[in-house]
Amino acid sequence: MPLPAKLILDWARGGVQGPGVRESIKALGDLQGLFGDEPAFCAMDPAREIYRVCVVSSVPAGEEGGLFWGVTVLQPGKVGDEYFMTHGHFHANRTRAEYYATVAGEGILLRMDPERHTWGEAMAPNTLHYIQGEHAHRVVNVGKEPLIFWACWGSDAGYDYAAIRKSGFGARVVERAGRPMMAYE
Ligand code: S6P
Numbered sequence: 001m002p003l004p005a006k007l008i009l010d011w012a013r014g015g016v017q018g019p020g021v022r023e024s025i026k027a028l029g030d031l032q033g034l035f036g037d038e039p040a041f042c043a044m045d046p047a048r049e050i051y052r053v054c055v056v057s058s059v060p061a062g063e064e065g066g067l068f069w070g071v072t073v074l075q076p077g078k079v080g081d082e083y084f085m086t087h088g089h090f091h092a093n094r095t096r097a098e099y100y101a102t103v104a105g106e107g108i109l110l111r112m113d114p115e116r117h118t119w120g121e122a123m124a125p126n127t128l129h130y131i132q133g134e135h136a137h138r139v140v141n142v143g144k145e146p147l148i149f150w151a152c153w154g155s156d157a158g159y160d161y162a163a164i165r166k167s168g169f170g171a172r173v174v175e176r177a178g179r180p181m182m183a184y185e
């Protein structure tokens with residue numbers, strides 16, 4: 001008899017169980033300084049959950065040659081007219097790429113190259129995005145339901161959040177006349 005799988009996925013709801021799984025929650029307060037409308041941000045509950053991430057780390061972070069696997073559940077909502085989004089990051093190792101596969105919701109994957117050229121790509125159930133290692137990436141929920149996407153990336157990719165904290169992306173995703181729109185800086 002084969003042994004049972006050690007990791008079990010709940011594709012639709014964005015869950016994973018098994019050894020080496022770690023869940024983390026980002027609340028609104030963790031995203032301070034990232035949204036454009038500071039007064040609107042301050043008027044909201046900093047404890048409100050914006051997204052949660054489950055990561056399967058089968059090898060230690062930083063180890064060359066391994067893979068990480070994870071899922072993000074990003075809630076719908078806005079700060080002022082700007083849609084809820086992930087923090088966004090470059091990979092610390094700019095040669096390490098990543099896949100994003102969406103299973104539920106409606107989103108925009110913001111990508112930015114090293115010259116700050118920024119663009120958006122539509123995320124919807126069954127879309128698959130390949131993100132080059134040198135591209136910063138941030139996900140924006142422009143729908144009314146949680147946006148759920150799975151990801152796979154190298155265990156030595158790492159995270160460079162500082163560059164985004166300092167200068168952000170070259171565009172924001174905002175609501176205009178009831179529709180999402182890219183607002184360039
Ligand atoms: C990791 C991958 C995702 C994000 C997650 C949260 O390389 O891109 O698992 O970590 O979507 O986004 P962020 O920007 O807060 O890490």
Ligand code: ZN
Pocket residue numbers: 089090091098137153
């Ligand atoms: Zn990444």
